[in-house]
Amino acid sequence: MLVLTRKLHQSIVIGDQIEVVVLEVRGEQVRLGIKAPKDVTVHRKEIYEQIQEENKSSSNVRPEDIPGT
Amino acid sequence: MTIQGTRFGDIEYSADDVIAFPDGIIGFPDLHSYLLLNHKPNTPFRWLQSIEQPTLAFLVAFPEVLIPEYAPEIDDSVARELQITAETPKLLLTTVSIPAGRPNDMTTNLLGPVIINGATMVGKQVVLQDDAYTVRHRVFQTTEKVAEPTAA
Numbered sequence: 001m002l003v004l005t006r007k008l009h010q011s012i013v014i015g016d017q018i019e020v021v022v023l024e025v026r027g028e029q030v031r032l033g034i035k036a037p038k039d040v041t042v043h044r045k046e047i048y049e050q051i052q053e054e055n056k057s058s059s060n061v062r063p064e065d066i067p068g069t
Numbered sequence: 070m071t072i073q074g075t076r077f078g079d080i081e082y083s084a085d086d087v088i089a090f091p092d093g094i095i096g097f098p099d100l101h102s103y104l105l106l107n108h109k110p111n112t113p114f115r116w117l118q119s120i121e122q123p124t125l126a127f128l129v130a131f132p133e134v135l136i137p138e139y140a141p142e143i144d145d146s147v148a149r150e151l152q153i154t155a156e157t158p159k160l161l162l163t164t165v166s167i168p169a170g171r172p173n174d175m176t177t178n179l180l181g182p183v184i185i186n187g188a189t190m191v192g193k194q195v196v197l198q199d200d201a202y203t204v205r206h207r208v209f210q211t212t213e214k215v216a217e218p219t220a221a
Binding site for chain 1: 129178
């Protein structure tokens with residue numbers, strides 16, 4: 001992993017088209033701004049992983065468990 | 070056209086039934102073509118069935134039936150990407166999980182809904198920025214335990 005230290009308002013550039021900037025630092029929270037092309041998705045990691053898990057879980061539901069009329 | 074080998078047997082469909090997901094579904098980035106299948110009549114549940122991977126189908130629901138107050142804000146960039154305006158027919162679906170044998174513990178993902186442009190039949194699973202919504206929202210509220218009367 002590449003480790004870089006940034007101060008408030010400094011940026012990191014990834015490839016030619018992605019930029020991450022430190023917008024605000026408040027206590028333990030760091031607010032980041034991300035500029036990226038439309039076809040690149042950017043997500044908070046733990047949320048993305050939770051959604052992946054939920055998707056997998058919903059693909060394993062047994063039809064007999066679904067309430068019906 | 071037919072999908073063979075799904076959990077529901079062989080499924081006949083036409084090109085008009087196909088929903089395209091250019092970005093796939095989160096965690097399944099390489100699958101781009103789905104059908105929306107009915108489950109039982111008169112229920113809000115559907116199956117988002119993969120055409121490319123016949124064994125894969127996500128249980129989804131129309132969330133406003135399960136959770137009437139759910140009203141996610143669609144980001145402008147998503148609206149532009151899917152070409153959705155106020156007048157565009159659209160489908161809003163959320164994935165549903167049910168632990169085996171425990172239908173009362175059903176949860177639905179309100180943070181990552183699936184939005185489909187009903188006219189172009191193009192969809193996307195979006196991640197909402199609103200932290201008020203959770204990935205595992207209980208559909209049926211647990212009943213409160215009645216307090217036991219203390220001994221006199």
